[in-house]
Amino acid sequence: MRMSTARPRYSAFLLLLFCAGCAAEVATPQVTAPEESYVVVDGKVDQTTYIGWQVFQENCARCHGPGASGTDIAPNLTERINWLSPDQFRLRVLNRYFITIPLDEAVAEGSGNMEQALEEAVEARESKPVPAIDMPRWRDNPDVRDHIQELYAWLTARADGVLGPGVPELLPR
Numbered sequence: 001m002r003m004s005t006a007r008p009r010y011s012a013f014l015l016l017l018f019c020a021g022c023a024a025e026v027a028t029p030q031v032t033a034p035e036e037s038y039v040v041v042d043g044k045v046d047q048t049t050y051i052g053w054q055v056f057q058e059n060c061a062r063c064h065g066p067g068a069s070g071t072d073i074a075p076n077l078t079e080r081i082n083w084l085s086p087d088q089f090r091l092r093v094l095n096r097y098f099i100t101i102p103l104d105e106a107v108a109e110g111s112g113n114m115e116q117a118l119e120e121a122v123e124a125r126e127s128k129p130v131p132a133i134d135m136p137r138w139r140d141n142p143d144v145r146d147h148i149q150e151l152y153a154w155l156t157a158r159a160d161g162v163l164g165p166g167v168p169e170l171l172p173r
Helices: 006-026 047-059 086-094 113-126 148-159
Strands: 039-041
Touching: 039 047, 047 148, 086 148
Parallel strands: none
Antiparallel strands: none
16 A cells, blocks of 8 residues: 655645744734735834825815714715725725616616616715715825825724824834
8 A cells, every 4th residue: 555645745834834924923013004005113104104194184184084084074984995905995086986886787677776876876965964075086186196005005004993093103214
């Protein structure tokens, strides 16, 4: 009877990968977001995250609040940012919002989805006691357009709970 050595080698390889991953986790004292959008160490932030805070304060805080936690006219972004990839965030900030439903649902025979979605949107807009305030399209503003990545970094750090709402301190260079 012949014994295979492939199984023990494979198990040893998996164990080695697992241990290497654990060692890498233990050796990292800083908080780094997925896709490395921000770096926060002992409450201090990298240049990218700091610029994001500045852009937010200058352009977004009047509606979303200084800590991005929302106001009576704009939503809490710390609850919404983690739903969006960097590309989705960029598109939402730079362009106006549109009602969208999948094309196959909208054109399905006998489907009233398109009409229903439009009716719901109109009803929601008409039922507001104050005039609706729409977020502006920021693609024509270079202060925002050119710093979308930085804005995403700061908002993600806020949403992840590693950064408070106040003025962040920069990491030493």
